[in-house]
Amino acid sequence: xxxxxxxxxxxxxxxxxxxxxxxxxxxxxxxxxxxxxxxxxxxxxxxxxxxxxxxxxxxxxxxxxxxxxxxxxxxxxxxxxxxxxxxxxxxxxxxxxxxxxxxxxxxxxxxxxxxxxxxxxxxxxxxxxxxxxxxxxxxxxxxxxxxxxxxxxxxxxxxxxxxxxxx
Numbered sequence: 001x002x003x004x005x006x007x008x009x010x011x012x013x014x015x016x017x018x019x020x021x022x023x024x025x026x027x028x029x030x031x032x033x034x035x036x037x038x039x040x041x042x043x044x045x046x047x048x049x050x051x052x053x054x055x056x057x058x059x060x061x062x063x064x065x066x067x068x069x070x071x072x073x074x075x076x077x078x079x080x081x082x083x084x085x086x087x088x089x090x091x092x093x094x095x096x097x098x099x100x101x102x103x104x105x106x107x108x109x110x111x112x113x114x115x116x117x118x119x120x121x122x123x124x125x126x127x128x129x130x131x132x133x134x135x136x137x138x139x140x141x142x143x144x145x146x147x148x149x150x151x152x153x154x155x156x157x158x159x160x161x162x163x164x165x166x167x
Contacts, residue, residue: 013033050153088147
């Protein structure tokens with residue numbers, strides 16, 4: 001179950017990026033955050049679960065990117081939803097595998113075990129958390145050019161009424 005509350009969005013996302021910056025730097029990756037200036041100051045969500053979504057997506061992006069690459073998190077406010085994307089310059093996902101990335105226990109590299117490649121549950125859990133918020137998630141990719149995972153969370157009327165003021 002979700003514990004929905006009005007949450008300050010920007011500080012939450014900035015904190016998550018700060019947590020992932022040292023592992024990114026260790027791997028020789030640039031980690032960038034692009035936030036829409038029209039972003040609402042608060043959104044109604046379960047902050048713990050949204051953090052889990054972002055952590056899963058960032059962990060995967062860092063895992064599948066090579067030194068010298070880049071991971072970019074972009075956060076954009078649309079008319080009735082928030083759109084957050086995590087894009088990497090990693091190996092990408094084959095077209096035949098793209099439809100399965102959110103399936104439970106599925107791994108693109110069948111030779112990887114739980115020890116070296118995770119449980120195959122991270123993206124399935126991520127999809128469940130996004131959908132529990134009334135949102136949706138999808139992936140786009142080109143082999144050799146990286147992947148982009150995007151999720152949308154609906155904005156409540158109260159969220160839209162409190163945009164961040166520029167100071």
